[in-house]
Amino acid sequence: MATKKIYLYPVWVRLWHMINALMILLLILTGISMRYSTPENPLIRFDIAVGIHNVAAFIVTFNYGIFVIGNILTRNGRYYRKWRKNLATNLWKQFVFYAVGIFRKEPHPFPINEEQKFNPLQKFSYVIVMYLCMPLLILSGLGLMFPDLIAYKVFNISGLVFYDVVHIILGFVISLFVLIHIYTCTLGDKPGTLFKSMINGYHEEHE
Amino acid sequence: MIAGILLAACIMTFAQIPEADTSRIKSSYYEVNDFVEENENCLKCHGEVKYALEDTLFGRVLTQYMCPADILDRDAFYTGVHRAFSCTDCHSYDYETFPHPLEARLEEMYTCLDCHGYDENFAHYNFEVIQEEFEASIHNIDEFSCWKCHDPHSYRAFIRNSQDIEEAVRYDNNMCLNCHSNFDRFMLLTDREEINLVESHDWLPNQVSHFSSVRCIECHTEINDTILVAHKILPREEAVKKCTECHSRNSRLMQTLYKFEVKEGRKGGFVNGVILNDAYVIGANQNDFLNWISLLVFGLTLVVILFHTVLRIRNNKN
Ligand code: HEM
Numbered sequence: 001m002a003t004k005k006i007y008l009y010p011v012w013v014r015l016w017h018m019i020n021a022l023m024i025l026l027l028i029l030t031g032i033s034m035r036y037s038t039p040e041n042p043l044i045r046f047d048i049a050v051g052i053h054n055v056a057a058f059i060v061t062f063n064y065g066i067f068v069i070g071n072i073l074t075r076n077g078r079y080y081r082k083w084r085k086n087l088a089t090n091l092w093k094q095f096v097f098y099a100v101g102i103f104r105k106e107p108h109p110f111p112i113n114e115e116q117k118f119n120p121l122q123k124f125s126y127v128i129v130m131y132l133c134m135p136l137l138i139l140s141g142l143g144l145m146f147p148d149l150i151a152y153k154v155f156n157i158s159g160l161v162f163y164d165v166v167h168i169i170l171g172f173v174i175s176l177f178v179l180i181h182i183y184t185c186t187l188g189d190k191p192g193t194l195f196k197s198m199i200n201g202y203h204e205e206h207e
Numbered sequence: 208m209i210a211g212i213l214l215a216a217c218i219m220t221f222a223q224i225p226e227a228d229t230s231r232i233k234s235s236y237y238e239v240n241d242f243v244e245e246n247e248n249c250l251k252c253h254g255e256v257k258y259a260l261e262d263t264l265f266g267r268v269l270t271q272y273m274c275p276a277d278i279l280d281r282d283a284f285y286t287g288v289h290r291a292f293s294c295t296d297c298h299s300y301d302y303e304t305f306p307h308p309l310e311a312r313l314e315e316m317y318t319c320l321d322c323h324g325y326d327e328n329f330a331h332y333n334f335e336v337i338q339e340e341f342e343a344s345i346h347n348i349d350e351f352s353c354w355k356c357h358d359p360h361s362y363r364a365f366i367r368n369s370q371d372i373e374e375a376v377r378y379d380n381n382m383c384l385n386c387h388s389n390f391d392r393f394m395l396l397t398d399r400e401e402i403n404l405v406e407s408h409d410w411l412p413n414q415v416s417h418f419s420s421v422r423c424i425e426c427h428t429e430i431n432d433t434i435l436v437a438h439k440i441l442p443r444e445e446a447v448k449k450c451t452e453c454h455s456r457n458s459r460l461m462q463t464l465y466k467f468e469v470k471e472g473r474k475g476g477f478v479n480g481v482i483l484n485d486a487y488v489i490g491a492n493q494n495d496f497l498n499w500i501s502l503l504v505f506g507l508t509l510v511v512i513l514f515h516t517v518l519r520i521r522n523n524k525n
Contacts, residue, residue, distance in 0.1 A: 046449070046450035046454050102519070103519070176504065180508065183512045
């Protein structure tokens with residue numbers, strides 16, 4: 001069986017992704033620790049957790065800037081901008097494939113090529129996460145870090161409370177995304193295939 | 208003897224203190240105090256930045272600065288807890304003459320307990336326990352007294368009557384900062400070097416934010432359940448330094464800063480819901496409902512993933 005190789009993940013995307021993944025994992029870990037630890041059982045000592053969370057947040061924010069600018073300047077951006085027709089039907093098709101088709105060894109409904117490297121579900125979730133959740137997460141985080149910059153009262157509750165609730169909900173959404181994301185990344189040809197692509201840049205597929 | 212009387216008479220006739228300027232009196236003062244005009248006999252000097260002495264024989268007027276430490280604010284006096292008092296309820300009548308005689312100055316002042324101790328009208332304040340705590344505190348040094356924190360001419364029972372925690376925090380912290388950011392007052396009581404608060408708290412991030420949302424006494428006192436405001440200021444080494452003392456589910460703030468409100472109960476399912484009205488303390492505010500929902504969603508996702516994995520493995524074997 002011959003294998004098809006396409007170069008889909010340029011170096012900058014891989015580097016961005018590596019830093020992003022590591023930092024987000026750190027943020028999730030320290031975030032959970034700050035929220036749920038007790039004096040007797042600190043997951044991570046509170047002040048250390050705050051320190052790590054702040055530094056990682058800075059890196060992620062800077063890195064996010066690189067992601068946005070990179071996708072404006074390079075051709076990688078087209079994977080996020082160009083949509084196939086009939087989004088809802090496509091999402092459903094892809095979902096049915098994951099739920100049923102994959103066990104019947106049916107072919108992928110949206111084979112990967114140079115123009116479309118994401119299937120509709122992937123694309124949809126990446127766009128929502130990267131262009132909706134991340135900006136809000138970063139903004140609410142900045143609000144908490146520099147409380148003097150933010151509105152003192154939002155919707156008649158303390159500004160900090162508002163930003164904190166937004167921050168925590170989005171943190172939860174992203175954590176959930178990461179869980180699902182990592183799992184769906186095992187759904188390639190072999191469980192390790194997609195991870196390998198994210199390291200060497202080449203998407204591999206049996207013809 | 209006769210010469211003495213004559214001399215005194217001369218001074219009485221030739222030198223006098225100008226009459227009080229009643230324009231400083233506001234009508235609201237009369238509502239809380241029966242000695243307003245009498246008090247003006249002191250406040251014409253002690254309520255102004257300058258005072259005058261007049262020589263009636265030659266008409267010469269001598270105007271002098273009032274020492275800033277001896278100036279008091281009328282509005283503050285008539286809104287403080289002792290707003291109904293006349294000056295001479297606490298101060299010796301000897302102060303009615305000027306220059307004030309030495310006996311008056313050296314007279315021992317009343318302590319809070321002299322009036323409030325073992326009085327059932329004030330039992331809910333529990334002055335006796337506060338006294339004990341003060342005696343055990345690091346401030347129990349020569350010439351220190353309750354009055355040093357509780358300004359006799361302006362103190363208000365603030366936190367007990369306040370809806371706005373942030374304002375109460377500011378009020379209470381200013382009581383400490385009076386000395387701890389004013390070396391002139393500090394060095395009157397001790398030979399210690401000046402303490403730089405910013406430096407001694409440099410381990411605490413977001414200092415501005417912390418100092419405006421928690422009181423000094425949150426960290427510097429031992430919790431005491433029988434009084435509203437803990438008074439036993441501990442030595443530096445025993446101050447709270449661990450963040451999770453506040454940033455956790457059983458935050459000590461519930462037993463200190465928010466004590467009065469806590470009694471009124473939890474609101475809206477948020478653990479430590481009272482804090483939420485005024486500040487968001489990471490770790491201390493948690494919503495049980497949201498906690499369960501998020502756990503449930505996470506759990507369900509994991510179950511689906513597990514199920515999917517098992518199906519995939521079985522499918523591969525076939
Ligand atoms: C340790 C955790 C993570 C692992 C193991 C992982 C793994 C992968 C893999 C294997 C791919 C390539 C397959 C594909 O294109 O779908 C990928 C792509 C991607 N991941 Fe992740 N990921 C992780 C965390 C994250 C996080 C935290 C985010 C964002 C918040 C994220 C966002 C993305 C995006 C946007 C892409 C597409 C990048 C592009 O090609 O333009 N990943 N990830």
